[in-house]
Amino acid sequence: MSDLRTRPTTKRPPTGDLAAEGRRRRASIAAFYTVLIVVAIIYIYPFVIQAGTSFKTDGDSTYNPLNPFPSLFTLDAYATLADVDFPLWFRNSVIVTAFVTVGRVLLCSAAGYALSRLHFVGRKFLLAAILAVMAVPGVVLLIPKFLILNQLGMYNTFSAMIIPLLWDATGIFIMKQYFDTIPPAVEEAARIDGAGVVRRFWSIMLPMAGPALVTLTVFAFQGSWNEFTHFIVARSSAETNTLTTGVAALTTGQFGSGNRYPLKLAAALIMTIPVALVYFVFQRKLVRGQGGGAVKG
Structure with a gap:
C-alpha cells in the first residue's frame, strides 16, 4: 500500500476580497495623509499669518487679524524697523x-x-x-x-x-x-x-x-x-x-x-x-x- 502524500495548497482569497482589501488599504492611507495635511496646516498657519500681517497696515491687521492676505500691501513695518536700530x-x-x-x-x-x-x-x-x-x-x-x-x-x-x-x-x-x-x-x-x-x-x-x-x-x-x-x-x-x-x-x-x-x-x-x-x-x-x-x- 503506497503512502499518499498530500501537498499543502494555498488558498487564494476570492477576487472580490482582494479588491475590498485594496480599497481598505487605500482608504487608510488617504485618511492618514489627510490627518497629516490637517496637522501641517494647523502648524504652519500661524507662520503664514505672521508673514502676511507684516505687510499689512495697522488698521488692516486689527480688523482682519486672521486673514493672512493684506488688503493693502505695504513695507511700512520694515521701514520702521530700519529706523529703530x-x-x-x-x-x-x-x-x-x-x-x-x-x-x-x-x-x-x-x-x-x-x-x-x-x-x-x-x-x-x-x-x-x-x-x-x-x-x-x-x-x-x-x-x-x-x-x-x-x-x-x-x-x-x-x-x-x-x-x-x-x-x-x-x-x-x-x-x-x-x-x-x-x-x-x-x-x-x-x-x-x-x-x-x-x-x-x-x-x-x-x-x-x-x-x-x-x-x-x-x-x-x-x-x-x-x-x-x-x-x-x-x-x-x-x-x-x-x-x-x-x-x-x-x-x-x-x-x-x-x-x-x-x-x-x-x-x-x-x-x-x-x-x-x-x-x-x-x-x-x-x-x-x-x-x-x-x-x-
Missing part, C-alpha cells in the same frame, strides 16, 4: 551667535571626548556634576551670573554675553554619549600609529561624530540666537542689544502703545528666517544621522 540688533545677534556656536561645538566636543575616552581622577564625579547642572532651571542661575559678571568687570560687554554661553551641559552630554558608541579599536589603531590625544580627537573621533556635531551645531545656533534671559543680566546698554532684547524693548517702549501687529510680526519674521535656514540646511543629517568618516593621518 534693528540693523544694529541684527549685527550684534550675528556676532554673538557666531562666536557661541563655534566655541560651544569645539569646547563641548573636547569635553565630551575627555569624559568618554580619557581616564583621570574625578571623571565620574565630573560627569555627575554635569548631569546635575542639566536638572537645574536656568532662571535659578540668573542672579549668580549677574554677580559673577559684575565682580569680574565684564558686565555690559560682548565677552559677558558670549563666554558664559560657550559651555553647555546638554551639549557635553550629547557628545560624550556619541563618542561612547564609537568602537575603541578605531582609536587604538591610530594610537599604535603614533597619534597623540589631540591628533586622535581631531582627525579620528571628531570626523566620525558627524551626526552629533550637526545636532550640537543646530542646538547651539538656535539657543544662542533666541537667548533672552542671559542677555538681560549680562548687559544693559542699547548698543549691546540683540534681536531678542531689542524687540522686547521695542514692543514695550515707544512702539508698545496700540496693537502695532505689522511692526512686531515683521521683527519676529526676520528673527525666524536664520533659524529656519539653518534647520533646512542640516535637516537631512538631523533626520538620517549622516556623518563623515574618520580621517587617518
Whole structure:
C-alpha cells in the first residue's frame, strides 16, 4: 500500500476580497495623509499669518487679524524697523551667535571626548556634576551670573554675553554619549600609529561624530540666537542689544502703545528666517544621522 502524500495548497482569497482589501488599504492611507495635511496646516498657519500681517497696515491687521492676505500691501513695518536700530540688533545677534556656536561645538566636543575616552581622577564625579547642572532651571542661575559678571568687570560687554554661553551641559552630554558608541579599536589603531590625544580627537573621533556635531551645531545656533534671559543680566546698554532684547524693548517702549501687529510680526519674521535656514540646511543629517568618516593621518 503506497503512502499518499498530500501537498499543502494555498488558498487564494476570492477576487472580490482582494479588491475590498485594496480599497481598505487605500482608504487608510488617504485618511492618514489627510490627518497629516490637517496637522501641517494647523502648524504652519500661524507662520503664514505672521508673514502676511507684516505687510499689512495697522488698521488692516486689527480688523482682519486672521486673514493672512493684506488688503493693502505695504513695507511700512520694515521701514520702521530700519529706523529703530534693528540693523544694529541684527549685527550684534550675528556676532554673538557666531562666536557661541563655534566655541560651544569645539569646547563641548573636547569635553565630551575627555569624559568618554580619557581616564583621570574625578571623571565620574565630573560627569555627575554635569548631569546635575542639566536638572537645574536656568532662571535659578540668573542672579549668580549677574554677580559673577559684575565682580569680574565684564558686565555690559560682548565677552559677558558670549563666554558664559560657550559651555553647555546638554551639549557635553550629547557628545560624550556619541563618542561612547564609537568602537575603541578605531582609536587604538591610530594610537599604535603614533597619534597623540589631540591628533586622535581631531582627525579620528571628531570626523566620525558627524551626526552629533550637526545636532550640537543646530542646538547651539538656535539657543544662542533666541537667548533672552542671559542677555538681560549680562548687559544693559542699547548698543549691546540683540534681536531678542531689542524687540522686547521695542514692543514695550515707544512702539508698545496700540496693537502695532505689522511692526512686531515683521521683527519676529526676520528673527525666524536664520533659524529656519539653518534647520533646512542640516535637516537631512538631523533626520538620517549622516556623518563623515574618520580621517587617518
